Amino acid sequence: MRKIIDIQKQLLPDLTEVLNKRYTILHHILLSGVVGRRTLASSLNMTERVLRAEVNFLKAQGLLEIETIGMRISDSGKELIEQLRPIMKELLGLTDLEEQIKVRYGLKQVVIVPGDSDFSDYSKKELGRAGAAMLLKYAAKEDIIAVAGGSTTSEIANQLSASTHLKGNLFVPARGGLGEMLELQANTIASNMAKRTGAGYRLLHVPDHLSEDAYQSLIQEPNIKEIIDVIRKSRMVVHGIGEAMVMADRRKVDHTTRQILESEGALAEAFGYYFNHRGEVVHQIPTIGLRIEDIVGTEVVIGVAGGSSKAEAILAVLKFGHEDVLVIDEGAATRMVEVM
Structure with a gap:
């Protein structure tokens, strides 16, 4: 896995940045339980416009559930986070x-x-x-x-x-x-x-x-x-x-x-x-x-x-x-x- 990550960093540095951003969003929502977009944007030091685009993508992938009280992670999202943990540790x-x-x-x-x-x-x-x-x-x-x-x-x-x-x-x-x-x-x-x-x-x-x-x-x-x-x-x-x-x-x-x-x-x-x-x-x-x-x-x-x-x-x-x-x-x- 280490070699693949090193290659990815060299050839696709933008992909690493996007992966880190989306993982961070999912992870913050997981820890929060349920959270509103404005609160999450403030916590991540991200504009609501940028966050909205990312949330829409993650929702379309079935990783988030949107409710009137806020966003929560889906079961698929939880599973993905567990799979990503060791990869993100290597990346960081x-x-x-x-x-x-x-x-x-x-x-x-x-x-x-x-x-x-x-x-x-x-x-x-x-x-x-x-x-x-x-x-x-x-x-x-x-x-x-x-x-x-x-x-x-x-x-x-x-x-x-x-x-x-x-x-x-x-x-x-x-x-x-x-x-x-x-x-x-x-x-x-x-x-x-x-x-x-x-x-x-x-x-x-x-x-x-x-x-x-x-x-x-x-x-x-x-x-x-x-x-x-x-x-x-x-x-x-x-x-x-x-x-x-x-x-x-x-x-x-x-x-x-x-x-x-x-x-x-x-x-x-x-x-x-x-x-x-x-x-x-x-x-x-x-x-x-x-x-x-x-x-x-x-x-x-x-x-x-x-x-x-x-x-x-x-x-x-x-x-x-x-x-x-x-x-x-x-x-x-x-x-x-x-x-x-």
Whole structure:
């Protein structure tokens, strides 16, 4: 396939451009569910006149369905998109980037989706779709799957659907998180994933950020202790990756802690730990749930993050050395390769 694509780029460069444009339109409609032409034109930075011509062509090919409330992808369109995914990755050079990062950090698999989540909500949705696909791929029967909080893992939950594959599995929060917005809490995401897939779930009703005294008191509670034991038996962990100072602000850490993070060169935050550029843990939030030693012993760790602004944070977590599967976007991947 690589040779054919190289020949096409040389002899038919216009065809590659048209293919990319039409694939992008179909893909955006797929992720949106139903979308109006004006909204789609704005999202794609395309004039309505140009989009109208493309939509009419795609509809004539049976790839789109037009309703009063907007456009939706047809079954034929969905099938075509799945067939085109590997071709588009080759055209965009993403396959080479995936292999480069995979080999460099000894990962089982790297998945790169088009776009940059810093600028595109559609790229965020595609990250969620790809993250959901990796979760389904690596989940085994009757697994315990720990899920961290955050907007990326929340989008993964939104992209999951009923699956007989996961019916005997158990979703659990990777740690407490009552301080977050409700929809971004690990508890909410774990229960959402379970309900969408037909799996079971357990919840951990404790704050994300605890004082040392509160931490020591809570871990002695029998009910808390029991759910923590379940969480620590997780075979799979799914988590996002945040920029250290952005996460510090979001968690409203005190001034002293912020100074420590800055002086230690904290770049990334994942599952309650802060990492420097060497992948070393420089700070830990006193939180109940998975510990760093649990992450090290977990069979499958899936990290999902996007946006060129997160490139150095993602690299810091990769240098920690315990990721197995990485799902990122083109913006993050391109920047990562530049600074690796």
